[in-house]
Amino acid sequence: MPSALITGITGQDGLYLAELLLEKGYDVHGLIRGQNNPRRELVENLVPDVTLHNGDLTDLSSLMRAMRDADPDEVYNLGAISFVAYSWENAFVTSDVTGMGVLNMLEAVRLHAGDDPSRIHFYQASSSEMFGKVQEVPQSESTLLWPRSPYGVSKVYGHYMTINYRESYGMHASSGILFNHESPRRGPEFVTRKISQAVARISLGLQDDITLGNLDSRRDWGFAGDYVEAMWRMLQQDQADDYVIATGETWSIRDYLDLAFRHIGIDDWAHLVKQDPRFMRPAEVELLIGDASKAKDRLGWTPTVSFAELVAMMVDADIAAAKAGW
Secondary structure (H helix, E strand, O other): OOEEEEEOOOOHHHHHHHHHHHHOOOEEEEEEOOOOOOOHHHHHHHOOOOEEEEOOOOOHHHHHHHHHHHOOOEEEEOOOOOOHHHHHHOHHHHHHHHHHHHHHHHHHHHHHHOOOOOOOEEEEEEEHHHOOOOOOOOEOOOOOOOOOOHHHHHHHHHHHHHHHHHHHHOOEEEEEEEOOEEOOOOOOOOHHHHHHHHHHHHHOOOOOOEEEOOOOOEEOOEEHHHHHHHHHHHOOOOOOOEEEEOOOOOEEHHHHHHHHHHHOOOOOOHHHEEEOHHHOOOOOOOEOOEOOHHHHHHHOOOOOOOHHHHHHHHHHHHHHHHHOOO
16 A cells, blocks of 8 residues: 655644545554644544654654654655744744755655655645735746745745755655645634634624734635645646645635624624734735646646635534534
């Protein structure tokens, strides 16, 4: 059976990807940071057939050990400090993990592959945040990158390092420039999950209101379960390449609020939502919308879950969780 190593397996993408690969008959391995990682139990419960390895993207020796023990055919580098707001508060740590961590993982893969650098297929989780101050709409693989956060800058470094290793060493190294993708497994610090949790609690009388930042920023939002399918398809290609993965539609935070509150029977939510400057970004990314035509043509990939379905899925999941006392 084919084998795969996933870094960042504790995140929403890592969990959905692990489930997908297990369904396809893979021997799946996951890299997890720290013996007492609070999300280890979650991974063990959701995907018990995954073999976990302790490691850290900032520690090349630990990555080499994981490569030796897992001996994977495919490596999915999803690990990162991925919360954009945090990256301003901890720019150095974000740069070290999200940027230099990619170089460490590429080097571990190259060294393990030995005389045949292309035998291990590598996936790098690039991000639409790399476009930042967007230079064209929609954004494609050839759009000029102009990141507007330490997170975005770190992702740009990892993206170009992946291209460099592909061109310099002949590695089968692909990058997925994924636009925003959400799910009930999204961390509560992200605005979509913050809203779905609050709306669920408001519907049950457990919360009075919600405080947010900019309600007018727009994003191209898809379902994480769809997006991990695109990752896998990239590594099945004969030639490595970079692909934008997106829905091609853009929605504002207000649109998300409209759908979420309407789902619980509330049409006028203005009195339930407060704004606080503390939640505004120092340099806002106003409009992200992706052109995924290359992924559609070459990978045969298209999203299956609509924005409205995604919002309803997240609110319903959080209502169920709140009722269960989670």
